[in-house]
Amino acid sequence: MRLVEDELRIPNERLALGIERTRVGRIRDLLYTDNNLHTRRVCHRAGKNAPPGARQIPQTFGVASPLVPSPPVRILFIVNSVASSVTARRRVVIHKALSTDHDVTLAETSRRGHATRLAQSAARESYDLVVVLGGDGTLNEAANGLAGTDTALATLPGGSTNVFARILGLPDDSVDAVTVLLEALDAGNINRIGLGAVEGRYFLFHCGVGFDAAVVEQVERRGPWKRWAGHPLFMYAAIDTWIRRVDRTNPPLRLIDANGQERTRGYFSIIMNANPYTFLGNRAFELVPELTLQDPLAAVTLEELNLRTLGPVAAAALAHRPMEGRKNLDIATGVRSLVIESDPPSPYQVDGDHLGASKRLRFTWTPDHLSLLMPLR
Template identity: 40%
Template structure:
């Protein structure tokens, strides 16, 4: 078996010693090549090469951003039996995708699970989502959610460490000081349905949970699954009372009911979000810029994963 290990050396929870142990362990099971990322988009290039050179499996050691890039490299020619399987060793600060697959949060325990799965050829085929053609594994955001991600990324560039406190501080500052909350700008359109206008922010899920706050899973659409289409939650207003109610339900694990200020959709095959002017968007926790239109598509049975 030929395997490519893609390592993000800046991954939050790993060390050089840990990476060496992982390499030795994987080499006991596979003909292993190791590559280290040094810039954004690097993992896409490595995974695309693994696809071209017919590797059997690509293993990532990093966070959700590294996983997202590897997925987009692997699927650069679309899904199919020729695509190498993906194995994920958690090495980031949150590791939503790995944990959603049921893998341990600790990278050493995750490595043990991956090695056992490779030995016993244990794979699972999952669905993914796309936004304007780019794949995402667990979530996307348009509006406030993505603006918070952007703010966190800028803080990390200044030397801050990713933590629940940083996300909380960034959310409060973004909501009160920077986001335009006066005029809902987004319209959601689906084939055969009336458009739903005047949305203030939109969260899209490909699986549950939406994310984690430390050990706590945060749920927005509990029924979201790798085995169904996409789920959507949209806030119609970013007023303080409506936003606090939604946030408190998320933080306390309560269901978010559809109502005058909230719209939800489950198992959607495709839809389009269009904004009155460009808004921030994020995929799998990475800020990717601003767009005034995003087309979302659910891709069933898109990728084999080792778990």
């Protein structure tokens, strides 16, 4: 009977090739709970002259079509089992799909920062790919473990918002998304992307300083609600923070450019490595539409924090209208280095994870610093 990581902790036991085993359990009872789900198979399609041994799409999908198996790669599959939309069934279905053609090791995170350690171990042991099923925070941890290495990263949506997966254009459903990723893997669609960093912590899509970080802090204080409340919890936290926790009389942030010159002052800054900033339901919140994962950072700062400023900016972002020239909004693009000073210290968050408060934050951008498996466009 096959073992995968699940409910039982086994201390001091190690997976092959140096990856620590955190949990193991038997999965026979789960594997066939839904035969329709478990017949999902993914491979690159071929023509009539498929090579010997090519698999067929299961009849569940209708007419069988010939497939070409992709060359097997070594995959570490990291799962955050407490992420908002991760279930045991989804984990098993995805693990089975990945394992059809590839050598897969499964590891579950058990604490904050664990995904970084697991990803670092995978890179040291020359794994080809790390696939993360979890939220943006778990994905960020894995990216920090893989930055500067040759091991590639792939994401599957398992959180409440899944900003980075949606930036890449992946389906919201993780089982559908694994189909897309396996097609990309068959095609070898792995690209190097740039990463932003704040005080040495890399980020994939943004770092927020000020108001949005205060909102994230309030959400994290209500952690048990996040799995069930999702977006309503964020809306409640935003309103509560706006009314009770923000000083709108004196801008605390001071942005200093690479030449040491003050660029602007403000209440709220977003340092972006990718666009959009976030999603509200199915709508992208576009602040710098032209920004790509190969470009240097963009810094977006609200110089006034009131409804007269925030309302028009939010409406334009959701309608995908131009941001340039808007009153009390400063946008800097092509940013490779930046310092934000704050008095008093301002909270900051990285890819949706609150990291505390600071008086001074240094931002940098490093090109071609992470290999990323990207969907075929």
